[in-house]
Every structure is written in C-alpha cells, then in structure tokens.
Amino acid sequence: MKRPKLKKASKRVSCAKRFKIQKKVREHNRKLRKAAKKTGISRKPKKDAGVPNSAPFKEEVLREAEQRKQELEALKEQNKIAKQQERAEKRKKDKEAASAEVEPAAKKAKQAKQAKKERKATKSREARAALVKEKSAKAFKCCELNKVIEASDVIVEVLDARDPLGCRCPQLEETVLKHEGKKKLLFILNKIDLVPKDNLEKWLGYLQAECPTFLFKASMQLKDRTVQQKKQRGTNAVLDRSRAASCFGIDGLLQTLNDLANKKDGETMLKVGVVGFPNVGKSSIINSLKEIRACNVGVQRGLTRCMQEVHITKKLKMIDSPGILAAPSNPGDVMALRSLQVEEKEESPLEAVRTLLKQCIQQHIMLQYNVPDYRNSLEFLTTLAKKRGFLQKGGVPNTELAATTFLNDWTGAKLSYHCRVPERQGLPSYLSESIVTELQSGLDMNMVRTGNENVIRGVRFPNLASSLSFTSKGPTAGVLNVSELPKETITTTATTEADEMDMTASTDKPEAETPISKMETPIQESTQKREDKPPKETKVKFVSVNVDLTSMQNNNNDDSYDFNTDFV
Structure with a gap:
C-alpha cells in the first residue's frame, strides 16, 4: 500500500508470508540437489589426477603437455590482442563516420581499400592459427x-x-x-x-x-x-x-x-x-x-x-x-592412398580420384564398376553417382559422395587390385x-x-581377370622426426577447370568435340575472363561441375562401349 506523501510503496510484509517464502525456496533447492544427485551431476570440479610416477616417459609427457599449454596460451593471447585491435579500429571508424557527415569519394574509396586490407589480414591470421594447430597434431x-x-x-x-x-x-x-x-x-x-x-x-x-x-x-x-x-x-x-x-x-x-x-x-x-x-x-x-x-x-x-x-x-x-606421416614430396596417387590429406580437408576427394584413375587401365575400371566409356574423372564420377543413386536436390549427381565412396573402396578391404612385382x-x-x-x-x-x-x-x-592392375611408384617416404615436418605456407587458392577436362593417362583416343565440351558453364566463363589477366602463382583446386550425360549418350550411341561382346 502506498503511503501518503511518499513516492514508493513499502516493502514490508507480514512474518507469515516471509516465512512461507523462505520455506518454498528451501524446498525448491532441495529438489534441485536431489535431481542433480540422481543424474550424477556434481558442482565440485574433479581434481586432475595428473601423470602417475609409474607411467613410462613421464618427464616427456609432462614436457609435451607444458609445451602444448604454452602454445595454446600464446595463441589465445595473440587472438585476444587481435580482437582488441579490431574493436579499437571499429570504434575509431564509427567515431569518424559520425563526425564527418559528408566525405569526398576519394576518401571513401581509401577507407574501403583499408577495410579490405584489414579483412585480408584477419583471414591470414586465422589461416596461420589453423596451420599451427595442424602442425602440432602432426608433431x-x-x-x-x-x-x-x-x-x-x-x-x-x-x-x-x-x-x-x-x-x-x-x-x-x-x-x-x-x-x-x-x-x-x-x-x-x-x-x-x-x-x-x-x-x-x-x-x-x-x-x-x-x-x-x-x-x-x-x-x-x-x-x-x-x-x-x-x-x-x-x-x-x-x-x-x-x-x-x-x-x-x-x-x-x-x-x-x-x-x-x-x-x-x-x-x-x-x-x-x-x-x-x-x-x-x-x-x-x-x-x-x-x-x-x-x-x-x-x-x-x-x-x-x-x-x-x-x-x-x-x-x-x-x-x-x-x-x-607421408612426406609431401611423394607422388599424387601415393598421397591419395597413404596420407590423411582428404580426411584433414587438405585435398579434395575429387582430385584424389583423378590422380588414382591415371594409374589404372580405363577398361578395367569400366568393367569393375560397370560404367560406360568416360573421357575424364568428372564423367566417371557423374555416371557412378547416378548408378549408385547419389543424387542431390533436383536430381543433380553428388560427385563428392561418389568420390568418397571410390576412395573408401581403394583404402578399405573391398576392392581387389594388385601391383606387378619388380x-x-x-x-x-x-x-x-x-x-x-x-x-x-x-x-x-x-x-x-x-x-x-x-x-x-x-x-x-x-581371379586375375577380376582384379585391377595398378602401377606402384615404389616405397613411400615418411616423416619420423618433428624437425623434418615441412614448413607450411599460406597461399590463396583459385578454382580452375583446365586440369579436369584433360584425358586420363590410360586412354589413347584423341580429343574430339563432344556436347560436353560445347556446354557453357559459369566456371568456364570465369576462366575465360581470367585468361586476359596476367598469370599468378596460385594453387589449383578441384571444383565439381554437375554434368548431365544423358544427352551425350543419346547422341553418341555409335561410340559407346558394347558390353555384350567378348573382351579379351
């Protein structure tokens, strides 16, 4: 009740009401403790047992743990400083924008260029932090x-x-x-x-x-x-x-x-x-x-x-x-089979499939997977995705899933292939x-x-007829010491389709104009635009292109492989 000549009402309550509130609070806390006890949740943090004295290589383990802890702390401190700088720069820009109502176009362009450079620097810092984490895992x-x-x-x-x-x-x-x-x-x-x-x-x-x-x-x-x-x-x-x-x-x-x-x-x-x-x-x-x-x-x-x-x-x-760990100096097909580049997102599975197909006889792959003649790895993966039912929304073949399945067949205990004894x-x-x-x-x-x-x-x-013939490149070079790990460099990646339209090494047919080569895709248009610019040192990245092969198969029935004939 609001008292006269006072702005606020009194907070006083009766003793019975106050005691009733305290009782309800105690009952609520008791229920929470009981539920936490049933689910096994404890508020007290468990104490770290540490490394026992009987464990082998205790000093090395502790030294490595301390080193990893220092690296993580340094990385955390570096990220903290970078975020503080970014916040300070953002406040400064907001203040300048508020003070200056109308600015000349040249000054605005300069600020946009500066912001672009800062975003690029931020991306490079993030990439450098990811490389540090990856190198610590390899070590x-x-x-x-x-x-x-x-x-x-x-x-x-x-x-x-x-x-x-x-x-x-x-x-x-x-x-x-x-x-x-x-x-x-x-x-x-x-x-x-x-x-x-x-x-x-x-x-x-x-x-x-x-x-x-x-x-x-x-x-x-x-x-x-x-x-x-x-x-x-x-x-x-x-x-x-x-x-x-x-x-x-x-x-x-x-x-x-x-x-x-x-x-x-x-x-x-x-x-x-x-x-x-x-x-x-x-x-x-x-x-x-x-x-x-x-x-x-x-x-x-x-x-x-x-x-x-x-x-x-x-x-x-x-x-x-x-x-x-396989050394990066090994050939591409060796890295596709003996390394973890695909699992660690360092290499695209589509590019790994392309390098593997170059080491195999094309007719053997066609008979093993029951697919028609193909010009390159992209056509092979598109046909395999349609045959296995790997389709995305709208009936688009999922070449990424087909490439992963192909790699699992080669690295797992499913596909039969053999190498010639030297x-x-x-x-x-x-x-x-x-x-x-x-x-x-x-x-x-x-x-x-x-x-x-x-x-x-x-x-x-x-049987020898049901096993694929594979060309081995010899022993694989490995990395055993931390000092031998390569120093990774941060490079900008650019997409291109030039390598994908090449014929595989096992095919002997000359290149001919097909409906696929005449098809215009956004990626081809972008590559034509980039040809006018001076070449830059970029890292090639495999890009999947969804291609419909039904029209090609209908137009080229004479050149298709006939599986009813005997193959010797």
Whole structure:
C-alpha cells in the first residue's frame, strides 16, 4: 500500500508470508540437489589426477603437455590482442563516420581499400592459427610413433598385399635397423584375400629375401568389447564361417612371437610394436590376435591417434601406433592412398580420384564398376553417382559422395587390385646380407614357410581377370622426426577447370568435340575472363561441375562401349 506523501510503496510484509517464502525456496533447492544427485551431476570440479610416477616417459609427457599449454596460451593471447585491435579500429571508424557527415569519394574509396586490407589480414591470421594447430597434431603423431619404436623389442611393419612396396617406409626401416637396442624387424602382408594367388606368391618371395614375412588376413566382424562378451560368444553363438569373419595367419605369427618371448628373461614381457601407414590394418591385426575388439577400427583413416598397449598373453604385449606421416614430396596417387590429406580437408576427394584413375587401365575400371566409356574423372564420377543413386536436390549427381565412396573402396578391404612385382636389383642401402641373416636368427624359418603355405591353401583368392592392375611408384617416404615436418605456407587458392577436362593417362583416343565440351558453364566463363589477366602463382583446386550425360549418350550411341561382346 502506498503511503501518503511518499513516492514508493513499502516493502514490508507480514512474518507469515516471509516465512512461507523462505520455506518454498528451501524446498525448491532441495529438489534441485536431489535431481542433480540422481543424474550424477556434481558442482565440485574433479581434481586432475595428473601423470602417475609409474607411467613410462613421464618427464616427456609432462614436457609435451607444458609445451602444448604454452602454445595454446600464446595463441589465445595473440587472438585476444587481435580482437582488441579490431574493436579499437571499429570504434575509431564509427567515431569518424559520425563526425564527418559528408566525405569526398576519394576518401571513401581509401577507407574501403583499408577495410579490405584489414579483412585480408584477419583471414591470414586465422589461416596461420589453423596451420599451427595442424602442425602440432602432426608433431604429436611423430612423437607417439617414436615412443612405440623406443618401447618395443620387435617392430612389425604391416604392408597392404595390394601394394606392398608402396606401403614400405625406408626411413622407418633404417631407423629400426640402426637402433642401438638391436631391434628385430618383421613384415606382415595383410589383406591377402584381395590379390590373386600368383601375385601374392611372387611378393612373398620378394619380401622374404629381405626380412621375415608373415601372411595374414584379419577378421572384420569382431564386435566384442570385453573378455566376458568373447566367452559368451564362444559358448552360445553359432560359428560364423563367412569370408569377413574368417581369419588366417594367427597360428604362425603367435607361435613365432611366443618363441621370441620365451627366449627373454622370465619376468620381462616381449613388446611388439605394430607400425605402418594409415589403413593398412594395424589395429585389425591386434584385434584378431586378441579375438576381441580391443582397438578402434573402421574404414575411415587415422582413427588411431596415440599408442595403445594390448596384452595378448602373459609374456606378449602388442603396441598399436598411429599411422606414419607421408612426406609431401611423394607422388599424387601415393598421397591419395597413404596420407590423411582428404580426411584433414587438405585435398579434395575429387582430385584424389583423378590422380588414382591415371594409374589404372580405363577398361578395367569400366568393367569393375560397370560404367560406360568416360573421357575424364568428372564423367566417371557423374555416371557412378547416378548408378549408385547419389543424387542431390533436383536430381543433380553428388560427385563428392561418389568420390568418397571410390576412395573408401581403394583404402578399405573391398576392392581387389594388385601391383606387378619388380625385378630385384640388390638389397636397399640400409640392408646387407649380414643384417638379413641377423633378422632371421632366432626364428624357425621352416615353421614360418610352412605357416605361410597353410595360409595360402586356406584363403580364397580372387581371379586375375577380376582384379585391377595398378602401377606402384615404389616405397613411400615418411616423416619420423618433428624437425623434418615441412614448413607450411599460406597461399590463396583459385578454382580452375583446365586440369579436369584433360584425358586420363590410360586412354589413347584423341580429343574430339563432344556436347560436353560445347556446354557453357559459369566456371568456364570465369576462366575465360581470367585468361586476359596476367598469370599468378596460385594453387589449383578441384571444383565439381554437375554434368548431365544423358544427352551425350543419346547422341553418341555409335561410340559407346558394347558390353555384350567378348573382351579379351
């Protein structure tokens, strides 16, 4: 009630009403605490346990953590200063704009140019910050790989049987063989069910002359996460004899590793480091030996980002590692298969498909994917997208999704392709006859050969006619030390379509005028406008263009490939 001669009403209330309000507040807070207790939400922050004293390489881990923390703080401080400068400049501009009502046109143009330059500087700072973050991730992978090499007694390099020479890293092998601890090096030829039998036997003889080699086919249907689930599967589940669930090569590899473990001291375990390029099957091999899904696996490359120890037996321990970083100096098709550029958005999947198609015979690709004759990679991806049903709004083919599917077929365990075994021209520079003899010492080579022969007899191999022929570029150069990481430079990217209209290397047909070449697209008009300008040093970026091939197929029925005829 408002008292007379006063502007505001009194805030006094009766004691009963005040006590009733306090009681309601207490009941409300009690309900909130009870609900938080049920959901497990605690207001008290959990204390960081830190790194235990028993952890290996504790000092290195703490040093790396402190270094990353300093880098993040410096980056945060730099961004804070940049934002403060931007706000100050914005206030200054607003003040000048308010004070000056009418300004000359020259002054306005100058201010617009200044604003454009500031926006460009801001973009360059953001790009530089992204490069710093990316380089720190690559450095962390290099450190994890070096930890695996240091902690292991035996190094197992996993090779893809479809391109064994392309999966070898000379820098890694030289580092292992010249290590002071005299570590053993073994080869595992994985995914052997995706290559013809004759090609596999030739590659086995080629690799066996340099290092002990084991044939392996990992299981792809392990879904158990614990040992209890594995026991339940063994007791009441039906035995799966499908091609994906079957695993070959476990007995010979385990017997050899157990023999090496028995030769060590009674209390020490044999540590086996599994290394290799991304998506060659390192984690799948460990899961097959453990018979449960101990490591995370999938078609996507780069799932393993740090070292992981898995106990196989009482005397044997396997150490999983992240993939080896491929050096940027490698060819384009090697980077498309052995690096993580597509996953890290450094390279377009369309450009990776274009480089892969140049290394294959066009007729083999046509028969494998059941597509008609194509002039370039864009036509191939457009046809594949229509055939698979990858359509966007309005029935436009999704070439990006088709390119990703094509790359998954090549890097995953689905597509069958093989490489020709090269003629032997002596041992590599870091290998000698004495080193080869030392690597074979302590191993029962007769047992290894017998195990490989049993694996070859048990695996079902594809026919040579159904397997693609692929041209390998030799061993892949890798980066093991942080100092060897390339210094990335920030460059402006420009789009062009000139490279996409080139014929693939495998086609022998001359270029002819087709309805596709006569079609006018906005990108072609932009490229014609840019031809009048002086050329600049720009980075080529692959651009997808939606092309309708139905009109071309209707007009060129005479030139289309007839699949009813026999192809020799």
